[in-house]
Amino acid sequence: MxxxxxxxxxxxxxxxIILVVIGILIALQINNWNEKRQDNYxxxxxxxxxxxxxxxxxxxxxxILKFNNKKILIVKKLMSIFSDTLNNYQRFEIINELSESxxxxxxxxxxxxxxxNLLSSERLSIVDSKxxxxxxxxxYSFDFNGGVQERLKLMNRKVxxxxxxxxxxxxFAEQELGLKTKLSTIKESKISQNKEFISDLYGITYxxxxxxxxxxxTLNQIKTSxxxxxxxxx
Numbered sequence: 602m603x604x605x606x607x608x609x610x611x612x613x614x615x616x617x618i619i620l621v622v623i624g625i626l627i628a629l630q631i632n633n634w635n636e637k638r639q640d641n642y643x644x645x646x647x648x649x650x651x652x653x654x655x656x657x658x659x660x661x662x663x664x665i666l667k668f669n670n671k672k673i674l675i676v677k678k679l680m681s682i683f684s685d686t687l688n689n690y691q692r693f694e695i696i697n698e699l700s701e702s703x704x705x706x707x708x709x710x711x712x713x714x715x716x717x718n719l720l721s722s723e724r725l726s727i728v729d730s731k732x733x734x735x736x737x738x739x740x741y742s743f744d745f746n747g748g749v750q751e752r753l754k755l756m757n758r759k760v761x762x763x764x765x766x767x768x769x770x771x772x773f774a775e776q777e778l779g780l781k782t783k784l785s786t787i788k789e790s791k792i793s794q795n796k797e798f799i800s801d802l803y804g805i806t807y808x809x810x811x812x813x814x815x816x817x818x819t820l821n822q823i824k825t826s827x828x829x830x831x832x833x834x835x
Contacts, residue, residue: 644727645834650715651737652830655823658711662816662823665707669809672706675699676809680802682793689787696768696792706757708750709816716741733829740822749815753808756801764798 679699682692716737719725728734771784792798 641727641729643724644729647715647719647727648830648834651719652827652834654712654715655827655830658709659820659823659827662709662820665709666813666816668705668707669813672703673806673809675703676802676806679703680799683799687793689790689793692793693768693770693787693790700765700768704757704761706753708746708754708812709819710745711741713741728833730829730833733826733833736822736826736829740826749808749811753805753812756805756808760798760801760805764795764801767792767795767798 678695681687682695687695719728725734728737767790769784770790771782771786774780774782774784
C-alpha cells in the first residue's frame, strides 16, 4: 500500500477468484458429465433387460394365439353334440374325448420384473426418450388380469362348474367310481337340449376372438416399443 500497488493486488485477487470459479465450474461440468455417462450406462442396462422381457412377452402372446385357435376348434366340435343327427351315446363319446382339453385356457400377463425395479429405483427419468417412457408406462400400467381375459376365465369356470356335472351319468358312476346310483342314464340325458350350455360355448368362442384381437393389438404395441428401444440403444 505504501508503494501504491493496491490496484495490482486487487487485480491479482480478482484473477485468483476467477480461476477458482472456473475450476469449480469445470469440476461441476466433469461431475455432470460422469453422472450423465453413468445414467446412460444404467439406461442401456435397463433397456436391454426390458427388451428381453418384451421379446419373451411377444413369444408368449404368439403361443396363446396358437392355443386359442386350437381351443376354438375344440369348442366348435363340442358344440356338435347339439346336432339332431347324433344320439346320446355319440354325444357323450365327443364329450369324453374333449372334456380334459376343453377345461384349459390361456391368459397373458407381461413379465414386469425389470420395469418394477426401475420404478422402485425412482430413476424412470434415465429413459431419455419421452415417447418410449410413455409407451412403457401405458403398457405396464394396463390391467391385463381384467377386461376380456377376466371374462374368458369366468366363462370357462362357469361351464366347468355348472354344466360339466351333467356329464355324470349312471354309466360313468359305475365305470369310474364303482357306484350303483339312480343318476340318469346316457340315454335319458337331455344335455343336447341345454340352452345355457350351447350359449356359454358360443360365448367362449366369442370371448376367445376378442382376446385374440386384444393380444394382436398388444403384440403391435410391443413391436413399437421394441423398435424405439433399439433406436435408443443404437
